[in-house]
Amino acid sequence: MTTSFKNICTFTILIFCVAVCASQNLSKSSREKAIERKADSVLKLMTLDEKIGQMNQYNGDWEATGPITYDGDKQNQIRKGMLGSILNVTGVEHTRQLQEMAMQSRLKIPLLFGQDIIHGYRTTFPIPLAEAASWDLNAIKLSARIAATESAAAGVHWTFAPMVDIARDPRWGRIMEGAGEDTWLGSLIAKARVEGFQGNGLGSLDALMACAKHFAAYGAAVGGRDYNSVDMSQRALWEIYLPPFKAAEQAGVATFMNSFNDLNGIPATGNAYLQREILKGKWNFKGFVVSDWNSVGEMIPHGYAKDNYEAAMEAVTAGCDMDMESRSYIKNLSKLVSDGKLNPSLIDDAVKRILIKKFEMGLFDDPFRFCNVEREKQQWNNPSNLEKEKQMAEKTIVLLKNENQILPLSRQTKTIALIGPFIKSVRDNLGFWSYIWPDDTARIITTWKGIQEKINKDSKLLYAKGCNINDSSTAGFAEAVEIARQADIVIIQVGEAPDMSGEAKSRSNIHLPGMQEELVKAIQATGKPVVVMINAGRPLIFNWTADHVPAILYTWWLGTEAGYAIADVLFGDYNPSAKLPISFPRSEGQIPVYYNHYNTGRPAKNDNDLNYVSAYTDLPNDPKFPFGYGLSYTSFSYSDMDLSGKSFKAGDSISVSFNLTNTGKFVGTETVQLYVQDLVGSVVRPVKELKGFQQVVLKTGESKKITFTITADMLRFYNDKLEYGFEPGDFKVFVGSNSRDVKEASFALIK
Ligand code: NOJ
Numbered sequence: 068m069t070t071s072f073k074n075i076c077t078f079t080i081l082i083f084c085v086a087v088c089a090s091q092n093l094s095k096s097s098r099e100k101a102i103e104r105k106a107d108s109v110l111k112l113m114t115l116d117e118k119i120g121q122m123n124q125y126n127g128d129w130e131a132t133g134p135i136t137y138d139g140d141k142q143n144q145i146r147k148g149m150l151g152s153i154l155n156v157t158g159v160e161h162t163r164q165l166q167e168m169a170m171q172s173r174l175k176i177p178l179l180f181g182q183d184i185i186h187g188y189r190t191t192f193p194i195p196l197a198e199a200a201s202w203d204l205n206a207i208k209l210s211a212r213i214a215a216t217e218s219a220a221a222g223v224h225w226t227f228a229p230m231v232d233i234a235r236d237p238r239w240g241r242i243m244e245g246a247g248e249d250t251w252l253g254s255l256i257a258k259a260r261v262e263g264f265q266g267n268g269l270g271s272l273d274a275l276m277a278c279a280k281h282f283a284a285y286g287a288a289v290g291g292r293d294y295n296s297v298d299m300s301q302r303a304l305w306e307i308y309l310p311p312f313k314a315a316e317q318a319g320v321a322t323f324m325n326s327f328n329d330l331n332g333i334p335a336t337g338n339a340y341l342q343r344e345i346l347k348g349k350w351n352f353k354g355f356v357v358s359d360w361n362s363v364g365e366m367i368p369h370g371y372a373k374d375n376y377e378a379a380m381e382a383v384t385a386g387c388d389m390d391m392e393s394r395s396y397i398k399n400l401s402k403l404v405s406d407g408k409l410n411p412s413l414i415d416d417a418v419k420r421i422l423i424k425k426f427e428m429g430l431f432d433d434p435f436r437f438c439n440v441e442r443e444k445q446q447w448n449n450p451s452n453l454e455k456e457k458q459m460a461e462k463t464i465v466l467l468k469n470e471n472q473i474l475p476l477s478r479q480t481k482t483i484a485l486i487g488p489f490i491k492s493v494r495d496n497l498g499f500w501s502y503i504w505p506d507d508t509a510r511i512i513t514t515w516k517g518i519q520e521k522i523n524k525d526s527k528l529l530y531a532k533g534c535n536i537n538d539s540s541t542a543g544f545a546e547a548v549e550i551a552r553q554a555d556i557v558i559i560q561v562g563e564a565p566d567m568s569g570e571a572k573s574r575s576n577i578h579l580p581g582m583q584e585e586l587v588k589a590i591q592a593t594g595k596p597v598v599v600m601i602n603a604g605r606p607l608i609f610n611w612t613a614d615h616v617p618a619i620l621y622t623w624w625l626g627t628e629a630g631y632a633i634a635d636v637l638f639g640d641y642n643p644s645a646k647l648p649i650s651f652p653r654s655e656g657q658i659p660v661y662y663n664h665y666n667t668g669r670p671a672k673n674d675n676d677l678n679y680v681s682a683y684t685d686l687p688n689d690p691k692f693p694f695g696y697g698l699s700y701t702s703f704s705y706s707d708m709d710l711s712g713k714s715f716k717a718g719d720s721i722s723v724s725f726n727l728t729n730t731g732k733f734v735g736t737e738t739v740q741l742y743v744q745d746l747v748g749s750v751v752r753p754v755k756e757l758k759g760f761q762q763v764v765l766k767t768g769e770s771k772k773i774t775f776t777i778t779a780d781m782l783r784f785y786n787d788k789l790e791y792g793f794e795p796g797d798f799k800v801f802v803g804s805n806s807r808d809v810k811e812a813s814f815a816l817i818k
Pocket of ligand 1: 154183227280359360570
């Protein structure tokens with residue numbers, strides 16, 4: 068290339084950037100059009116190889132989350148404009164180094180830096196499943212906002228989040244990364260997370276591009292085994308699994324990631340129905356789709372492509388715009404075009420989508436705009452972020468049991484025994500998809516530290532580890548029992564290690580691992596009052612503990628300030644308000660167990676009804692803890708449920724109201740839940756579906772009238788022709804504090 072041509076290209080791109088900046092004041096759609104024109108103009112300057120380069124994404128060669136291919140010189144490829152994006156490189160210094168290489172390329176097209184910012188960056192927030200337990204959409208949005216602010220200040224442009232996969236199988240390790248089992252709640256949370264990550268919009272210095280993943284149905288892997296196949300009806304796909312993706316799309320999510328699984332025999336990465344027909348067709352999604360790690364290449368072991376040549380062809384044809392780490396595109400797309408197998412307009416479309424995002428991020432204007440050392444420093448130690456993290460963590464802790472009001476504890480308690488493998492552990496508070504920083508040990512607040520700082524000076528803390536997380540030794544039991552005997556109250560913290568839930572962390576046995584439940588039994592046998600806290604990334608099974616121990620808190624993986632949040636809850640400075648976003652099974656044999664199941668033709672009348680009904684002969688049908696469940700230190704009563712009428716017509720609405728009273732001794736927040744059942748449909752309908760919730764704060768003795776409005780739109784579902792509509796008929800409406808404990812009334816939707 069001659070120097071003068073190089074200059075023309077640079078000049079041309081500069082002009083575009085000026086135009087893009089000037090366009091900031093234009094209306095949204097004219098700004099979009101202006102950016103589209105600029106992307107078109109850049110596209111015209113590009114060679115086929117440079118276009119293919121934009122569709123190529125490599126790992127930064129450290130912090131790998133999968134197999135890395137070392138063939139080829141990544142840095143040279145950046146200089147040649149053969150790379151559009153890089154993942155797992157953060158920090159202003161590193162991103163600047165690589166971006167400088169991109170600026171040596173002919174067209175100086177900036178790189179996009181992508182990263183799994185799942186639940187925080189410098190400040191680790193509770194895992195996404197825990198955050199879903201807050202049912203607090205503003206708090207969830209704020210958590211994503213802070214994660215975006217911290218990571219954007221460290222040079223990151225793009226997060227591979229939120230994961231919006233609905234999951235009903237707690238054996239699946241990635242359940243920790245989503246919002247649980249309910250589609251409607253999951254859709255609201257998907258929107259909140261996209262809005263949180265993307266802030267005031269792409270181009271703001273504290274906004275990340277979000278990525279709705281994994282498109283689609285990844286959460287329905289057969290047997291809960293990660294990466295496994297998915298076989299499901301069209302109705303289940305549309306009604307249960309797609310809505311959170313649609314919600315993310317409507318919230319303006321910049322990108323989508325396809326998924327590892329095959330869906331009804333076609334790998335999602337090569338699935339034109341999902342990507343072209345639904346996403347880019349019906350939904351008119353304007354952003355781009357990135358593959359999952361090597362998922363293009365994995366179409367070979369799937370048995371869907373013979374080699375990478377075929378895999379690349381299938382993926383691009385199906386609408387996958389960027390290839391993460393498989394090198395199938397960079398090695399094969401040019402030949403596919405020259406062989407006449409791939410229409411180059413598909414490449415143009417993919418590249419244009421990618422360029423548009425780079426323009427929207429302002430990277431053509433200034434490729435180093437996310438590389439500001441001062442901003443990075445400021446966000447590195449931001450005490451306000453830590454405070455917000457603690458507040459979020461408090462909202463996620465679920466009080467599962469509190470017999471005899473053991474909790475909250477008094478600060479005056481003389482001797483407290485703290486027992487269990489999680490009491491003093493540090494990294495175990497963060498969970499999968501969190502970052503390791505050199506000062507973690509000093510920074511992460513352990514349970515021990517949180518409680519130590521909370522209690523009175525003359526109170527005494529005793530400690531014994533008791534056992535490890537996951538081995539068969541009981542050697543530490545005697546010491547633990549001994550200190551329990553000396554205490555006025557015993558707090559035991561058990562659970563699973565952070566690497567036991569997450570990607571590729573499916574487990575067939577989800578009981579409390581190792582000897583931990585035996586430890587709980589040994590301590591409970593001392594007769595001392597016991598509180599058990601459970602750290603986990605999924606619903607675990609702990610029936611003995613649930614049946615015998617008087618007080619239980621589910622403490623998930625709470626993040627950097629975990630210990631402070633735990634101490635606040637234990638001592639009543641925060642009154643628990645969280646509600647489970649997923650059912651907790653009694654045994655693995657019950658999985659999948661979820662609240663919005665069908666009634667069947669032979670529903671069991673009760674747990675003892677085994678008379679040729681749909682039941683297990685050795686297990687009740689209902690879960691140990693139902694969806695929506697969670698206690699408070701206070702108590703609430705629901706009374707005077709009333710409907711505004713007996714029926715309503717489409718276009719009108721009906722309201723359901725009731726009185727909520729705080730009947731206990733503490734100020735408390737109750738998440739009141741509204742469920743509906745369509746009694747007769749052209750296809751069978753679930754026994755309950757969540758349709759609304761409100762978070763209500765009440766003082767002791769205070770009552771409030773709560774009202775929900777139901778419209779016909781809220782009663783829509785997919786019929787067997789995949790038409791989305793409501794059907795006149797009879798309905799039940801339920802209000803209550805969880806999906807099991809409800810009051811009910813009836814109404815009709817009439818023509
Ligand atoms: C594989 C995971 O499935 C995906 O969610 C993640 O974003 C990529 N690896 C990149 O780390």
